[in-house]
Amino acid sequence: MPSTRGLAQELGVSRITVALAYDQLASEGYMEARRGSGMYVCSTLPDDVLKVTKEDRSRKRLRPFLASDEGVEPRFEPRAHRPFQVGALDPELFPHATWSRLLARAWRNPVPALTGAPDSFGWRPLRNAIARHLAEWRDIDCDSAQIVVTSGTADALDIIGRCVFARGDTVLVEDPGYAPMRFGLEKNGIGVLPVRVDDEGFDLDAVGPRLKAKGAVLTPSRQFPLGATLTLTRRLKLLDWVARTGGYLIEDDFDSEYRYRGAPLPALMSLDRHERVIYLGSFSKILSPTLRIGFMVLPALFLDEVRAYLRLRGVAASLVAQPALAEFMLSGDLAVHIRRTRRLYAQRQEALVSSASVLDGLLEIVPSTAGMHLVADLVPRLRKQMTDRAATRLAAEAGVVVRPLADFFAGQPDRSALLLGFAGFGEDELRRSVRVLAETLRRGS
Incomplete structure (x- = not known):
């Protein structure tokens, strides 16, 4: 290729312009520099390397990973929610107009704090709104x-695993429980000891006095997935345990806003007088799982250490939605949204329960005073004929999505049940799906 000076003179342009053009061509793989002799066209051009040939088109795609026969085949392509998918929210209930207006207001003329280096703890107005x-x-x-x-539970557990517990520590977890919780702890070298929950939630007495656990991860407001509320007696016993041993309780309060009857027990953290509780919250169950914004409340002891860790690791939570969420909360719109959806979810649960008579002789469904799903136990006769995972496969073939309780046990399951999510679906859709589920299980049995 001509020298930059020669080509610039020939074209009547600045030498800098030619030099920038050469750099661009080199970075894209069209030219290469040879020491002492200038720039040359590459022998292999990127157009040739990236070109899709007929042979490439004829190649078969990689076969997708299939779960074991006892599991449910994972879905890689996004598709519409179907009853009774656990955790599904109704997209029609999301406040689209308000949200888009708040986003535009925040970013049309952003304040300097939004365009500078972000606070590793998050947007301060949002943190103020969360505290309130x-x-x-x-x-x-x-x-x-x-x-x-x-950015969610996984992010919070990474911080906890690095700054609260030490590699090699043992932490108690609920069984059955939320598998990503166990994974998040184990990923950071923390041992987990599953503890069987009962109708009153997590039972510390079932552990044994000699175990030197450093803490426990709990869902006290509504145990996931069984739905039990941790009794006040057990809450106080757990708080006394960590106060005596120097341990910590991780309170995952994932959907406490959705209680339909009676006053909820206060959060475990509200009863803590020794700063031994770390509180985890999320907006995934209230607004949308795609928002990817959660939060944690830390004892003052860990603030400096967590800030130092985040300074090195980097911030996972996107700043884009935080100003809009802060305004949504401070204006009272979030409270209005919660009350509205809570009323609708109560009606949807009632629709599910009232239509469940067609499941008599197959599943036993008990209404719940809180939450966004119900647990339906297989009756003894059906348990003799199929597992809850087998029932899940039959339902999937009929277009109904349920979760087997077996998936949530760390060890051998001792209960066979299906989880039926109701929050994300209209009443008529729920009633139709109950009939489909009943017909499918009767045929399969």
Whole structure:
């Protein structure tokens, strides 16, 4: 190729322009520099390398991973929610107009703090709004300085695994329970000891006095997936245990806003007088799982260590939605949204329960005072003929999505049941799907 000076003179342009063009061609793989002799056209051009040939088109795609026969085949392509998918939300209920307006307002003319280096703990107005929300809804008295905005449970567990517990520590977890919780702890070298829950939730007495566990991860407001509320007696016993041993309780309060009858027990953190509880919250169950915004409330002891860790690791939670969420909360719109969806979810649960008579002789469904799914136990006769995983496969073939309780046990399951999500589906759709599920299980049995 001509020298940059020669080509610039020939074309009547600046030498800098030619040099930039050469650099661009080199970075894209069209030219290469040879020491002492200038720039040359590459012998192999990127157009040839990236070109799709007929042979490439005829190649078969990789076969997707299939789960074991006892599991449910994972779905890689996004598809519409189907009853009774656990955790599904109704997209029609999302406040689209308000949300788009708040996003536009925040980013049309952003304040300098939004375009500079982000606070590793998250957008301060959002943390202020979360602190106020916790005081009003969960009776938690905390300072916004204690709140860390996260990208969800996995992010929070990474922080806890690095800054609260040490590699090799043992932590108690609920069984059955949320498998990503166990995974998040084990990924950071923390041992987990599953503890069987009963109708009153997590039972510390079932552990044994000699175990030197450093803490426990709990869902006290509504145990996931069984739905039990941890009794006040057991809450106080757990708080006394960590106060005596120097351990910590991780309170995952994932859907406490959705209680339909009676006053909820206060959050475990609100009863803590020794700063031994770390509180995890999320907006995934309230607004949308795609929002990817959660938060944690830390004891003051860990604030400096967590900030130092995040400074090195980097921030996982996107700042884009945080100003809009802060305004949504501070304006009272979030409270309105919760009350509205809580009323609808109660009606949807009632529709599911009232139509469940067609499942008599197959499943036993008990209404719940809280939450977004119900647990339906296989009756003894059906248990003799199929497992809950087998029932899940039959339902999937009929277009109904349920979750087998067996998937949530760390060890051998001792109960066979299906989880039926109701929050994300209309009443008529729920009634139709109950009939389909009943017909499918009767044929399969």
